[in-house]
Amino acid sequence: MELPDVQIENIAVSAPKRLCIIGAGPAGLAALKVILDTPQYKDERWIPVAYEARDQVGGVWLPALPTADDPPVTPLYDSLTTNLPHPVMAYTSFPFPPETPVFPRAHVVETYLESYAKRFNLLPHIQLATSVDAVERLSDGQDQWKVKLSTGQIEVFDFLVVCNGHYRVPRYPDIPGLASWRASKKAMHSAWYRHPMQEYGNIVLVIGAGPSGLDISSEMAEIGTTVIHSVRGSSSEDLGNIKRRGSVVEFKNNGAVLFEDGTIEQGITFCIVATGYETAFPFLADPSIIQNTLPPPIPPIPKSLYNSSFHLFPLAKHIFPLSYQHPTIAFLGLLIRVAPFPLLEAQARATVHVFANPSTLDSTREAVDIMARYASLSSVLGSEDPLEIAQSWHRFEDHEQFDYRDDLYEFADASTQEGTSGIKGRIVVPDWEKKMYDAKGVLRQFWVSLEKKGLAEEWVRGVGRNGLHEWVELLERMLREATKDSGESAKGETIEADQSKL
Template sequence: MFQLPRISRVAVIGAGPGGLAAARALREEGAFDTITVFERNAKVGGTWLYSEKTNPPPIIPSVNALTVDPPNQPAPPHPPASAIYDNLHTNLPKNVMAFRDIPFPDNYPLFPNRKQVIDYIQNMAEQYDLLPMIRFNTTVVRAEPSSNNKWELNVTEWRDDKEISYKEIYDAVIVASGHYYIPYVPEFEGLKEFTKVSDVIHSRDYRKPQDFANKTVLVVGNGSSSSDLVREISTQAVKVYHCVRGEETSFSRTLVENMPKNTERVVGLSKFDASTGVIECQDGKQIQHVDTIIFATGYLYSFPFLPFEDERLIVDGQKVLGLYDYMFYIDNPTLTFVGLPIRVVPMPLMQLQSTLIARCYSGKIKLPSQKVMEESIANETNDRKELVMSVTKELAYVDRMGAIAEGYHGDIEDWQSTDIITGRLSEEWREDRVKSLELRRKYLGY
């Protein structure tokens, strides 16, 4: 077993759902002298905080987090706005999406809107008295290990529009800063020059369809956000092209079946010609007179406050490396991450991860040996797909993490627990998780 040093002071970076879950789990252990949550915004909520204001256009291309969001940068006075758009509804039913012991209100619809979700998160923070643990308007600029198994944090805080910088020492750091802030915009021949012809933005900065009234828009991407944007923008735009590359899926077939009349699906893009205003697709088709291009192409992982992230944690931001069970930094397990896996149900997963981390840090449960942890990543690559979970993989991961959190190390098939946070998920939950997209189409129509 890996022996952690005694941990009494823990820093949590971020007060979104993951950071709040971590703060609550740490406090419930009753084993820590200090728990401090650093939040760069003025409120809790993380990616669910809506802002009408948008960010500056992304750097073109945006393919390497170490370049577009480099380590050791000073804290900006205004944090980036999140990817929440005005008419967003969840793509998970509320009984699946909620923290496992905190249901959404009964009067909420099955698929809550963004306002209802942020209210739920903020009410949770108040209900469990987490706000006194949080330092708002505060950015961790740098966090690095120092002598004696400690972490030194360089922090910038804004008080009454005055910038105050200071250092603090902690025994452990939990990163819950999210991964929906740094856009991934792939490189195409001529795209950078094409920004002089058309507006080029990322889906992070989409807010409402009225912004595209009477325009011709190209949306690039094959995920749920791109389909939402195509559906909404088509109500206002003259024409919407939807660029989808890759293999046909049941999800993409559904998109084709429900396409509005002013929407046209095209294959992957090939190049952009600013001199003619022509966008060429891989099958030779040409698109002209496009006013706005929206890349709904995902995000890069980035931790600019960790000066050692280059190559040790990330190569370019497509994936996070060197972690045991997606959480523990193997080189120094007093650094952990919450909420990194993709295409999962975030809140209950982060709640479970936070519980497991808190119990490791309190000494209630133990990590395996360094050798075992290193062997678990012996074949890892920088392939983003390694962080993408299918429903089957997610459910197996949740069961295994729950068993570990309870100190069980036998055959997972024999493990039984009804603990509301760490125990087995109900059959109803599992069934609704599998049917989430089908339920959404039934209740929302898309």
């Protein structure tokens, strides 16, 4: 979509720079909060504005009826809880309230995000019920962005922070026969799922082993439905009314489905596809900004920016297009398998640092880092297939996310770099946070057992009133209790809370 030309008058060098943030979910709120922390904003040299398409902040955590939009604006199902303990997933600058359930439900997270926006006075800088419909780079050589809004307005910005999330466009697997099942209303993506229903029938196939696939399988089984859960590489196994099977090879007629081991399940009444979402930027339709296709193998590193729908490539630090000599656009929140909120803060810190000090981003070093990651993934995967590498590019394993966060804060610390301006100091990921992230599965299982016994409220009573250390102590206690009965030992000794985060 080509935007109409706008007249840009000559502006004094000292005129304030305008920053556009697309989206006011977790990423957009983190970006806006960090921008307000900068000396550039405090000295009135930066003017930020965030545009949010919906009428409240919160992004994916703000519920919506699945039938209101196609696809739904959020895949939030009724029973969803976090899969991380909230002391691990919280913004470093803003803990969850005292006595919050350790694994809170979605509405608690939404209230938390609203409180975050109010606490740091973000709302005056957010324009709600306003979407960004199209973005172009100015064609007159100025390093600026022309933004068309759903209101019909066209605004010009010096910097662009893309925070639109990646849980909107459903990803469907390429399986023969699936399109026919969808057309006959016998299959849907989990984006539309909200709660188990008898209307799905007696035998429901669920594809995908992520959090939503696991939750949906469990919920459907609880109402008596026979669930066939398709998990890639899994051996056939029957556990009550849940049948574990491998990958689906073909959807046949009359409710029959062929699996990778050659078995066929008959009489399937419905299929729920929980296979994730595509990375999409519909407002960046100009191919001179992003090409929506798989990038070519490297070397050499391409000069254009590519969106494979699995990853954006090549990006310096998973944030900045490497092809831009002076980056004025940043993409936040592309990483998966991470604790998102604190990581988004770190990415926002790096973003404002590069915007204020573009020379600090060493394109040669960043290119070397990209080449090294490409080679490392090729070795781990045993393949140089660009699609396989794309699928793994933004997925962090083990403690890679924590090293990444520490590196971003070190990079963005203006106090250690002569001639730079910006936020001084850094945040280091504490050891307790790494430990509890590793134990998230054990902790969640233990918390669910406390809820079933009616003991959860008692465990969190009063916790957090005196600071973060009380939450760390509670998590340590939970981990000890969870591992005691099984004879396992909690990893490491009790770790003190990082006092800088209290």
